[in-house]
Amino acid sequence: MTDALDAVARLFVNDGLSEDEIARQAALYGPLADDVRALIPLAVQTRAGDDDVRQAREHLAAAMELLGRTKEDHPFGTRFNDNGNFRVWGNAVMGLRNAIAPLHRINHDPDGRVWADFHLHVGFEGPAGHTHGGVSALVLDQLLGDAARVGGSPGMTGTLTLRYRKPTPLGDLHGEAKLDRTEGRKAFVTGHISGPHGICVEAEGIFIKPHWPVEDGRDRNQTR
Numbered sequence: 001m002t003d004a005l006d007a008v009a010r011l012f013v014n015d016g017l018s019e020d021e022i023a024r025q026a027a028l029y030g031p032l033a034d035d036v037r038a039l040i041p042l043a044v045q046t047r048a049g050d051d052d053v054r055q056a057r058e059h060l061a062a063a064m065e066l067l068g069r070t071k072e073d074h075p076f077g078t079r080f081n082d083n084g085n086f087r088v089w090g091n092a093v094m095g096l097r098n099a100i101a102p103l104h105r106i107n108h109d110p111d112g113r114v115w116a117d118f119h120l121h122v123g124f125e126g127p128a129g130h131t132h133g134g135v136s137a138l139v140l141d142q143l144l145g146d147a148a149r150v151g152g153s154p155g156m157t158g159t160l161t162l163r164y165r166k167p168t169p170l171g172d173l174h175g176e177a178k179l180d181r182t183e184g185r186k187a188f189v190t191g192h193i194s195g196p197h198g199i200c201v202e203a204e205g206i207f208i209k210p211h212w213p214v215e216d217g218r219d220r221n222q223t224r
């Protein structure tokens, strides 16, 4: 566990940024991730011919050269400032700077329910025209983990059990989760994803607070 602890410590950083600077970076890099996100379904669906694809790839190569001129050599991790403004901008499900992240926002209700309305584009396909089962697991892991966190019991996913009740369409979906109960360091959380025709995937998760100290960010803002 020492390696994991070391990585967490290294990548859990108070970078002391002002709110203005955080807002500036969000306004700069958020739209960049949105552009890259918009490219993913285009790569699947474009009918452009040889010349247009070649030309588009030259533009993309130029963009990659520009963006790669100066960059960090490590994952984003968790960054925060003295105000408790936590940023997980590299997160695979909700990271502001992560183009594969399908969730823009996770909402928290006063009763502890967490929920998100989100859109899965054609890049998340598994069975023809439907959501990949692993993508449903990805989204539910985040939602259930966040419900454990806002319920005061943050932890690592120990077990995530899914029941795929009916095929999950692509497109507009809803997900939600709620802390059910805790037993010592274990938090038991339930949730689901639903589409236009009702619940598609049900989930139960056990989230375990590691031995080592965890910053739960319970009363903090956590921005994408």
Ligand SMILES: CCCCC/C=C\C/C=C\C/C=C\C/C=C\CCCC(=O)SCCNC(=O)CCNC(=O)[C@H](O)C(C)(C)COP(=O)(O)OP(=O)(O)OC[C@H]1O[C@@H](n2cnc3c(N)ncnc32)[C@H](O)[C@@H]1OP(=O)(O)O
Binding pocket: 004, 008, 141, 142, 143, 144, 145, 146, 149, 154, 155, 156, 157, 158, 159, 184, 185, 186, 206, 208, 209, 210, 211, 214, 215, 216
């Ligand atoms: C890389 C570190 C990242 C740091 C993050 C830490 C915490 C998160 C904090 C905030 C999170 C905020 C928002 C969350 C949003 C999204 C969530 C995404 C989460 C993930 O994407 S996370 C990646 C996938 N996840 C892993 O990578 C876990 C790898 N694994 C381990 O790190 C250990 O395996 C651990 C810590 C799970 C347990 O280790 P341990 O040493 O503390 O456990 P120990 O043996 O002491 O057991 C204590 C009691 O839990 C029972 N128990 C043990 N293991 C169990 C299991 N798997 N399932 C069910 N119950 C289990 C025992 O039966 C006993 O129960 P009892 O007390 O009743 O006897």
